Amino acid sequence: MAFKMEDVLLRLDKVRISIKNPFQIPITLFARExxxxxxxxxxxxxxxxxxxxxxxELGQDFFGNKDSQIKEIILTPDFHKxxxxxxxxVVDAQGFVIPQAIGNDICCGMRLLVTDLTQDELxxxxxQVEKQLRAIFFQGKRQLPLSSRQRQAxxxxxxxxxxxxxxxxxxxxxxxxxxxxxxMQDLNFVHFQGVLxxxxxxxxxxxxxxxxxxxxxxxxxxxxxxxxxxVEIQSIAEVFDGATAHIWGVKPSQITIMVHSGxxxxxxxxxxxxxDRAKEIFPKSMAHPEHGFYPLPIEGRHKNIxxxxxxxxxxxxxxxFANRLFLGLMVxxxxxxxxxRKVSAKLIYDAPHNLIWEDEPSKGNYLHRKGACPAxxxxxxxxxxxxxxxxxxxxxxxxxxxxxxxxxxxxxxxxSSACHGAGRVVAxxxxxxxxxxxxxxxVAPLKVVTPIDPNDIEVxxxxxxxxxxxxxxxxxxxxxxxxxxxxxxxxxxxxxxRRVARLSPLMTIKG
Numbered sequence: 001m002a003f004k005m006e007d008v009l010l011r012l013d014k015v016r017i018s019i020k021n022p023f024q025i026p027i028t029l030f031a032r033e034x035x036x037x038x039x040x041x042x043x044x045x046x047x048x049x050x051x052x053x054x055x056x057e058l059g060q061d062f063f064g065n066k067d068s069q070i071k072e073i074i075l076t077p078d079f080h081k082x083x084x085x086x087x088x089x090v091v092d093a094q095g096f097v098i099p100q101a102i103g104n105d106i107c108c109g110m111r112l113l114v115t116d117l118t119q120d121e122l123x124x125x126x127x128q129v130e131k132q133l134r135a136i137f138f139q140g141k142r143q144l145p146l147s148s149r150q151r152q153a154x155x156x157x158x159x160x161x162x163x164x165x166x167x168x169x170x171x172x173x174x175x176x177x178x179x180x181x182x183x184m185q186d187l188n189f190v191h192f193q194g195v196l197x198x199x200x201x202x203x204x205x206x207x208x209x210x211x212x213x214x215x216x217x218x219x220x221x222x223x224x225x226x227x228x229x230x231v232e233i234q235s236i237a238e239v240f241d242g243a244t245a246h247i248w249g250v251k252p253s254q255i256t257i258m259v260h261s262g263x264x265x266x267x268x269x270x271x272x273x274x275x276d277r278a279k280e281i282f283p284k285s286m287a288h289p290e291h292g293f294y295p296l297p298i299e300g301r302h303k304n305i306x307x308x309x310x311x312x313x314x315x316x317x318x319x320x321f322a323n324r325l326f327l328g329l330m331v332x333x334x335x336x337x338x339x340x341r342k343v344s345a346k347l348i349y350d351a352p353h354n355l356i357w358e359d360e361p362s363k364g365n366y367l368h369r370k371g372a373c374p375a376x377x378x379x380x381x382x383x384x385x386x387x388x389x390x391x392x393x394x395x396x397x398x399x400x401x402x403x404x405x406x407x408x409x410x411x412x413x414x415x416s417s418a419c420h421g422a423g424r425v426v427a428x429x430x431x432x433x434x435x436x437x438x439x440x441x442x443v444a445p446l447k448v449v450t451p452i453d454p455n456d457i458e459v460x461x462x463x464x465x466x467x468x469x470x471x472x473x474x475x476x477x478x479x480x481x482x483x484x485x486x487x488x489x490x491x492x493x494x495x496x497x498r499r500v501a502r503l504s505p506l507m508t509i510k511g
Contacts, residue, residue, distance in 0.1 A: 005039055008046070015494040019045070019075070023052040029075040030414060030494050034486040036425050040081040041088075048085045048101075049073070051293045055096070057286065064300025066364060068095030074415045076372045077490040078423025078482065087371030087424075090417045094364050096295035097306050099278065101368040102354045104271035105225070107317035108262030109191075109352035110373065110394040110420065111324040112405065113345040117255040117335055119235055122506065125338050130449050130507065132334040137231075137509055138451040142222045143173025144326060151208045155201045158318035159187055159194030159325065174222075177329045177336065179344075186347040188385050191374065194321040194350065196314035202270060204315060220264045221319070222326040224511040228421070228476060231327050232258045232396070234403065237504035244389045244407050244500050249346055256503055257331045257345065258403060259324045260396060260421075262354065263316040270316045274309040281305065298364060310356065317355060324350060331509075348405065349392035353420040367415065375418035375497045377410020393418045393497040397484035399476050399508050400446045404488050406497035414496045422487050426480040434474045443470075443477050449509045476510065 009029075010018045019027040019042065027045070031037055055068045062068075071092040079088035084100040091101050122129065135141040146154070147168040153161030163183055169175045187193045201208060210218065224231055236254045239245045263270075278294035281302050296306040328345065335343040351374060357367040376391040386392070390407040395418065397403050410416050434443075452459060452469045459465055474480075491497050 005037075005042075008042060009037070015490050021046060021049055023049055023070075025049055025052060025070050025073060027073040027075065028413070029079060030490055030496065031077050031079070032486055032490045032493065035077050035490055036482050038080050038425065041079055041086040044081050044086050045073075045075070045089065047291050048293060050289070050291045051098075051295070054289045054291070054293070055295065058283070058295075062283070062300065062302075063095045063297040064303060066095045066299045068295070068297065071365070072415070074372075074417055076417060076419035077487040078371065078419040078421050080423045080425070082371065085370055088419055089370045090372045090415050091368040091370075092415060093366050093368060095299070096297050097309065097356055097366050098293060098295050098368065099271050099274045099309060100293055102356055102370050104268040105262040105354050106267035106270060106313055107320035107352040108229070108260070108267075108354040109320065109324065109350065110396065111259040111328055111350040112348040112392070112394050113257045113328050114236075114249060114254045114348060115257065115332070115335070115343055115345045117339075117343050119253055119255060119506075121339060122233070122255055126507075128338045129334055130447075132338050133331065133449050133509055134451070134453060136330050136334050137224065137449070142330060144222050145169045145172055145175075145217055146221065148208050152201060154322050155204055155208070155315045155318055156198045157195050158192075158321050159183070159190060161195070161318070162322055162325070163187070174326065174329055174333060177332050177342075182344075182346070183325075189347045189349055190321065191349075191351040191391075196317045198311050198314035198318065200311055202312035202315050203273070204266065207266070220266070221323055222330060223264050223323065224261050224327065224509065225264050226511050229261045229511060230399070231261075231331060231509040232403075232505055233331065233507040234258055234503040234505050236501050237402065238502040240499040240501060241407065247389055248348055248392065248500070250348065250405065250501050255506075257328050258394065258396060258503070259327045261320070261324055261327055263320040264323065266319050267316040270309070270312045274305070274312070277305050277309075298366070310358065313356065317352065320352065321350065349394060351391070351394070369417060371420050372417045373420050375408030375411065375414070375416050377408050377416070379410075390497070392500075393491075395419060395484070395488060395491065396421050398422050398478040398481035399448070399510075400478045400505060401481075401484050403503040403505070404484070404499060405501045405503065406488070406491065407500050408497045409495050411494065411496045414494065418491055418496050419487060422482040422484045424480055425482050428475040428480070431475045431477060431480040432471045434477060434479070438479070439470060439474060442479055443473050446473070447507045448473060449507060451511070472510070
């Protein structure tokens with residue numbers, strides 16, 4: 001059943017909207033009046049929360065005689081219809097986990113590095129850099145070998161495992177740009193220090209063994225992925241909080257690398273398998289719910305399925321952390337090879353936005369973030385580089401628009417969560433209908449590196465290839481996304497995070 005805006009949305013103040021629902025679940029959407037809100041996303045959310053009725057019907061026996069409920073939902077300003085549940089949804093679930101609530105792109109997240117490259121150096125070598133980026137990202141020049149030992153360590157111990165086994169392929173291909181000492185320091189600037197410790201390796205034996213013991217190449221590690229994933233070269237255009245920027249090592253005019261990617265095929269395998277397992281254990285005596293969401297209880301006779309899911313989720317998450325690390329190194333390699341010097345980079349932060357947080361498993365609470373990132377605040381009692389600043393929050397704008405580096409404020413009323421981008425307003429299929437005049441004025445001027453070189457003479461003669469190239473860019477056009485400024489204004493005015501710096505795009509790499 002589709003609802004009307006006025007039936008379900010109740011504005012509480014300038015930045016908060018309550019979403020009325022028949023289950024009395026506290027649902028708060030953070031959005032100023034100038035943030036676009038699509039009813040497709042609202043209706044998708046209301047369909048999802050009818051899971052609350054299913055939880056009640058399943059009863060305590062299904063959940064190991066424990067309470068199970070959706071306790072609270074927070075929606076970030078980039079909230080919009082997604083796959084499964086809306087993007088920008090944070091669900092506080094008690095007594096169960098639900099694979100569909102984080103989707104298949106497990107641990108998709110943002111990584112931001114600052115380099116010692118100057119804008120003059122980049123602009124003077126722009127065409128050569130673009131050519132080298134295309135070769136490394138899309139034409140088989142990654143040269144990224146991983147031994148069987150490295151792959152297993154990566155899946156079980158994330159970036160720590162990669163660090164401990166980095167000598168296996170030292171000085172080979174992309175490993176020439178892996179500085180073990182720098183990477184060790186960078187672990188402190190990764191959420192969870194880049195590791196969600198896993199006991200097993202799920203169904204990834206083929207991935208591990210395909211390395212042929214020492215130097216196997218893989219088609220997925222170092223892959224951007226499709227959709228809204230990207231790697232973008234940017235510059236620090238403006239600094240708002242000089243003190244925090246100084247602590248983080250952020251300065252005006254610095255060239256940065258922003259990476260948005262996840263676990264690629266590994267996450268899809270985990271999400272799909274356990275979604276099916278959740279459906280299989282649903283009681284045969286009950287009619288399957290129309291909403292199509294199936295919980296995995298964390299206690300009771302089926303708890304091992306949830307335990308195995310969370311372990312496999314950690315495998316995929318660890319892969320995603322490594323994937324983003326290598327994507328950053330691929331850009332560093334391109335810079336270094338073209339400039340004839342070793343370009344250095346320092347990590348500002350790396351954090352996921354599709355994941356289940358197990359902060360209080362003893363209480364049975366599992367925080368699901370889908371398209372929403374943690375925005376942790378000042379914690380003087382904790383030994384962290386961010387204990388006096390709050391953790392970095394990276395909010396990218398659409399392709400061609402500014403992105404923002406912010407500092408989290410640990411706002412509990414927002415479940416310490418911020419948005420992971422601007423948010424779509426036009427579906428991909430609809431975006432492809434853009435007329436040529438708009439394309440020429442809005443999209444064509446953008447500097448985008450894709451597998452296709454539109455300036456190649458042979459490519460220009462192929463209208464079918466050029467049409468596919470243009471459709472891909474139209475899908476990710478700035479017109480398909482919300483404006484970034486109202487979104488960031490909401491985050492700041494709601495005391496979720498405060499501005500530290502604005503980043504301006506120079507070149508975007510899209511899969």
